[in-house]
Amino acid sequence: xxxxxxxxxxxxxxxxxxxxxxxxxxxxxxxxxxxxxxxxxxxxxxxxxxxxxxxxxxxxxxxxxxxxxxxxxxxxxxxxxxxxxxxxxxxxxxxxxxxxxxxxxxxxxxx
Amino acid sequence: xxxxxxxxxxxxxxxxxxxxxxxxxxxxxxxxxxxxxxxxxxxxxxxxxxxxxxxxxxxxxxxxxxxxxxxxxxxxxxxxxxxxxxxxxxxxxxxxxxxxxxxxxxxxxxxxxxxxxxxxxxxxxxxxxxxxxxxxxxxxxxxxxxxxxxxxxxxxxxxxxxxxxxxxxxxxxxxxxxxxxxxxxxxxxxxxxxxxxxxxxxxxxxxxxxxxxxxxxxxxxxxxxxxxxxxxxxxxxxxxxxxxxxxxxxxxxxxxxxxxxxxxxxxxxxxxxxxxxxxxxxxxxxxxxxxxxxxxxxxxxxxxxxxxxxxxxxxxxxxxxxxxxxxxxxxxxxxxxxxxxxxxxxxxxxxxxxxxxxxxxxxxxxxxxxxxxxxxxxxxxxxxxxxxxxxxxxxxxxxxxxxxxxxxxxxxxxxxxxxxxxxxxxxxxxxxxxxxxxxxxxxxxxxxxxxxxxxxxxxxxxxxxxxxxxxxxxxxxxxxxxxxxxxxxxxxxxxxxxxxxxxxxxxxxxxxxxxxxxxxxxxxxxxxxxxxxxxxxxxxxxxxxxxxxxxxxxxxxxxxx
Numbered sequence: 254x255x256x257x258x259x260x261x262x263x264x265x266x267x268x269x270x271x272x273x274x275x276x277x278x279x280x281x282x283x284x285x286x287x288x289x290x291x292x293x294x295x296x297x298x299x300x301x302x303x304x305x306x307x308x309x310x311x312x313x314x315x316x317x318x319x320x321x322x323x324x325x326x327x328x329x330x331x332x333x334x335x336x337x338x339x340x341x342x343x344x345x346x347x348x349x350x351x352x353x354x355x356x357x358x359x360x361x362x363x364x
Numbered sequence: 365x366x367x368x369x370x371x372x373x374x375x376x377x378x379x380x381x382x383x384x385x386x387x388x389x390x391x392x393x394x395x396x397x398x399x400x401x402x403x404x405x406x407x408x409x410x411x412x413x414x415x416x417x418x419x420x421x422x423x424x425x426x427x428x429x430x431x432x433x434x435x436x437x438x439x440x441x442x443x444x445x446x447x448x449x450x451x452x453x454x455x456x457x458x459x460x461x462x463x464x465x466x467x468x469x470x471x472x473x474x475x476x477x478x479x480x481x482x483x484x485x486x487x488x489x490x491x492x493x494x495x496x497x498x499x500x501x502x503x504x505x506x507x508x509x510x511x512x513x514x515x516x517x518x519x520x521x522x523x524x525x526x527x528x529x530x531x532x533x534x535x536x537x538x539x540x541x542x543x544x545x546x547x548x549x550x551x552x553x554x555x556x557x558x559x560x561x562x563x564x565x566x567x568x569x570x571x572x573x574x575x576x577x578x579x580x581x582x583x584x585x586x587x588x589x590x591x592x593x594x595x596x597x598x599x600x601x602x603x604x605x606x607x608x609x610x611x612x613x614x615x616x617x618x619x620x621x622x623x624x625x626x627x628x629x630x631x632x633x634x635x636x637x638x639x640x641x642x643x644x645x646x647x648x649x650x651x652x653x654x655x656x657x658x659x660x661x662x663x664x665x666x667x668x669x670x671x672x673x674x675x676x677x678x679x680x681x682x683x684x685x686x687x688x689x690x691x692x693x694x695x696x697x698x699x700x701x702x703x704x705x706x707x708x709x710x711x712x713x714x715x716x717x718x719x720x721x722x723x724x725x726x727x728x729x730x731x732x733x734x735x736x737x738x739x740x741x742x743x744x745x746x747x748x749x750x751x752x753x754x755x756x757x758x759x760x761x762x763x764x765x766x767x768x769x770x771x772x773x774x775x776x777x778x779x780x781x782x783x784x785x786x787x788x789x790x791x792x793x794x795x796x797x798x799x800x801x802x803x804x805x806x807x808x809x810x811x812x813x814x815x816x817x818x819x820x821x822x823x824x825x826x827x828x829x830x831x832x833x834x835x836x837x838x839x840x841x842x843x844x845x846x847x848x849x850x851x852x853x854x855x856x857x858x859x860x861x862x863x864x865x866x867x868x869x870x871x872x873x874x875x876x877x878x879x880x881x882x883x884x885x886x887x888x889x890x891x892x893x894x895x896x897x898x899x900x901x902x903x904x905x906x907x908x909x910x911x912x913x914x915x916x917x918x919x920x921x922x923x924x925x
Contacts, residue, residue: 286491286493293486333665339510
């Protein structure tokens with residue numbers, strides 16, 4: 254790892270705070286392939302994803318994924334496609350989800 | 365009882381009613397084959413994993429029931445990919461079970477190791493890498509449930525060799541999981557559809573593969589009579605309605621009849637049943653049925669509004685939708701629309717020159733249909749021959765027509781025909797193919813010979829990649845490149861080399877009689893039909909153009925659009 258490359262990395266708060274970028278909250282089965290399923294869907298359907306957070310919850314059988322996505326006319330299609338993934342158990346649009354990305358930005362900025 | 369992972373899989377196959385599994389063994393699925401040997405499941409040894417995948421597809425497409433195929437790790441799995449992707453695009457229920465290197469070797473670039481799970485994520489409905497034999501108890505029933513529920517599709521189950529060998533202790537095998545019941549529309553949705561119908565002057569029913577999958581052809585006809593509307597079909601909906609039915613307009617889209625595309629263009633309401641507005645069907649989407657509202661019924665919610673925004677989107681099984689809608693309707697006649705569609709059909713019919721000559725594309729298709737006393741299953745490969753058959757063949761029943769639509773896979777037809785024959789042994793299976801397509805899975809001639817399946821290959825032999833050549837002629841200034849085969853094999857000799865019967869219509873002084881003789885043989889038979897390599901499939905909508913901008917295929921002069 255090159256330390257210099259990681260210096261002065263200022264998180265892009267404009268993107269994080271953009272209210273036009275909704276945060277989707279996914280409850281998923283926690284196994285090694287689930288991130289591939291979710292991220293692969295965005296890549297192959299040409300949907301934009303700006304940020305991602307993923308944490309195991311409870312006994313670790315499940316995870317919560319927060320996705321900062323683009324608001325466009327295809328958002329509904331994105332959600333429907335995500336709902337079709339077998340490992341995605343639930344999806345909601347998160348009201349205050351931007352806070353999670355703000356917190357991550359603080360963490361990065363402090364390094 | 366003590367049982368291995370491999371035995372669990374074999375038992376589950378029996379329990380799910382799987383009688384035949386095509387596949388190829390290799391190092392990483394040997395335990396599975398050892399367990400299979402002791403089971404009631406009959407294994408079909410394909411000569412290439414892609415062949416195995418398409419044999420499974422042929423079984424599934426001909427019956428609507430989930431089929432299974434096997435492959436080993438590494439190249440076995442990668443060879444399967446095309447058949448799996450093809451099943452995804454055409455919503456075919458297939459469960460592919462692949463061997464994987466032992467768990468401890470995963471990630472080490474072990475011999476014949478490939479990330480099958482990663483490779484198959486984008487081309488499956490769902491996939492699994494099984495990390496413990498206990499998981500199989502859940503995964504295998506789930507795989508069958510997922511493949512067949514809702515919109516069907518392929519599921520891959522990747523099983524490391526040591527998981528196949530792992531011994532676990534179970535009391536009994538879990539029961540199969542019930543398939544999700546098909547989704548019914550709400551009363552509100554049905555009434556919205558009824559309301560929109562009542563305001564329409566010029567409705568058209570547009571059927572797709574969902575009509576075949578839900579076996580609702582009779583209900584579509586009932587609806588058509590009630591609302592006095594014609595029926596058009598996508599490539600994948602063919603067969604659901606008899607081609608000869610007076611209300612049936614045939615296929616829409618890139619190679620649809622002029623009248624069909626023009627009638628769609630004139631309509632004010634499209635009742636889209638189990639179809640997904642594929643670009644080959646719609647042409648330029650913005651100009652597809654520009655004056656029409658849409659009632660879109662599909663089992664997959666993602667299809668509603670994906671391409672066209674419907675006035676009435678309904679996530680439902682086509683059959684359940686029609687069963688719910690029809691009792692609400694009173695017969696309505698639309699004589700003006702009927703006169704208009706009749707007139708368009710009279711003026712711009714599908715031109716099928718040389719319908720009587722078995723050495724011509726339409727001729728061999730129509731003569732084949734005429735010569736067979738019992739309705740065959742009709743399979744095609746991909747290319748000009750596929751479109752000629754789609755346009756001309758007089759289909760009579762659902763699942764009679766098996767073709768690779770979404771992925772458009774050359775090489776699909778012949779192995780799928782073997783699968784169809786295994787699933788429906790009482791039927792003759794006619795596989796129209798081209799010399800380009802046929803070469804892509806020609807190795808399965810050995811499989812067919814071994815099985816003595818009743819498959820008749822009608823080979824449209826024009827020594828070229830005809831549909832690509834046609835595009836070079838029409839859209840690339842006739843600058844042909846790489847579409848002519850400079851070496852052309854002797855397919856009749858090849859077929860005989862595989863122990864097949866073979867006939868060459870080009871060498872026959874009585875081609876019609878020769879065709880009849882060939883079709884009436886038992887077992888696999890190849891019929892070589894030399895086809896003029898300058899012929900084009902017409903009409904043709906240029907890629908990206910509107911469906912009314914058709915090239916060719918007319919005897920009458922079209923009105924300016």
